[in-house]
Amino acid sequence: MLQAILSPADLLTTLGERYATKKFDPSKKIPHETWHALEESMRLSPSSFGIQPWWFIVVDTPEIRARLLPVSWGQSQITDADRLVVFATLKQVENKHVRHYIEDMAQTRGLRPEDLAGFEQMLQTAMMPKANIEWNRRQSYIAMGFLGLSAALLGVDTCMLEGIDPTAYDNILGLTDTDYATVAAVACGYRASEDDTIPEKRAKSRFPLDEVVRHV
Ligand SMILES: Cc1cc2nc3c(=O)[nH]c(=O)nc-3n(C[C@H](O)[C@H](O)[C@H](O)COP(=O)(O)O)c2cc1C
Known part of the structure; x- marks a missing residue:
């Protein structure tokens, strides 16, 4: 299980202090x-x-x-x-990029590229056509x-x-x-x-939670 390394309150503090630094x-x-x-x-x-x-x-x-x-x-x-x-x-x-990925994965996982032939073919047919x-x-x-x-x-x-x-x-x-x-x-x-755009000087502008998070 992932270990939580900070509290929800600490996360929100950090997210509130983060800003697009000008x-x-x-x-x-x-x-x-x-x-x-x-x-x-x-x-x-x-x-x-x-x-x-x-x-x-x-x-x-x-x-x-x-x-x-x-x-x-x-x-x-x-x-x-x-x-x-x-x-x-x-x-x-392209094919060469898929091949590079397959070879890298095979090496990382102690396999032969041939062991990943099914995955490679799936990438070629299901991913490559849309990977523009x-x-x-x-x-x-x-x-x-x-x-x-x-x-x-x-x-x-x-x-x-x-x-x-x-x-x-x-x-x-x-x-x-x-x-x-x-x-x-x-x-x-x-x-x-x-x-002058630091959040303490200029409040962060965000829509309210109940406007953007919809529970269904
Ligand atoms: C994809 C993306 C592109 C952005 N481009 C610029 C940029 O070119 N110049 C800039 O000053 N801020 C840029 N911003 C920052 C946004 O304007 C800023 O995140 C937004 O207004 C919310 O403010 P905050 O991040 O300070 O909370 C960009 C943000 C994103 C996510």
């Missing part, structure tokens, strides 16, 4: 161990059929961050946050959610960023000739104290 403090760095756990939170995200149609591109190079800024509506999170992750997804799941870029993007958003929540639980601020030009990102990040395309980005770091 201003990061560029001097504050995420400790190495914390960042490693956040990279793992993306890798351990679920995906439909387990296909993992994603790359998580951590943009470490300041010059590349500077080039991304003007194609991100000039949003300061791109350059000020300690870490920037660009979520890229497969344009289409739209379907793959949806998988990436789940990983974004995992990163955002995991970061909040570790006291790290984030801002998910769809306000970017994905085609320009593909060019700058060298994705154009790959099987992957940019979906969105997530900036991670620590809030600047002068950020």
Whole structure:
């Protein structure tokens, strides 16, 4: 059984304090161990059929961050946050991607790829026809959610960023000739104290629970 590691009240406190950070403090760095756990939170995200149609591109190079800024509506999170992750997804799941998955799973579970022939065929017939870029993007958003929540639980601020030009990102990040395309980005770091959008200064805007949760 999963062990609860925090109380419901603590979870709600963290969710209430989390917000889409507009201003990061560029001097504050995420400790190495914390960042490693956040990279793992993306890798351990679920995906439909387990296909993992994603790359998580951590943009470490300041010059590349500077080039991304003007194609991100000039949003300061791109350059000020300690870490920037660009979520890229497969344009289409093909036979070679299914094969890679099967070989990886066989190795992990001490099997031969032939042992998974039935599963491989099911992926080819039931998944591949629908695993286009739209379907793959949806998988990436789940990983974004995992990163955002995991970061909040570790006291790290984030801002998910769809306000970017994905085609320009593909060019700058060298994705154009790959099987992957940019979906969105997530900036991670620590809030600047002068950020006016911190929840204590600006109440979180959410519809009431009984409006959005329907019991039937
Ligand atoms: C997929 C997605 C894309 C977003 N893109 C941006 C963005 O480009 N810039 C930004 O400042 N906030 C962005 N946000 C943040 C939302 O505006 C924010 O989550 C929402 O207004 C609720 O506020 P809160 O997260 O502070 O509670 C994005 C959020 C999501 C989930």
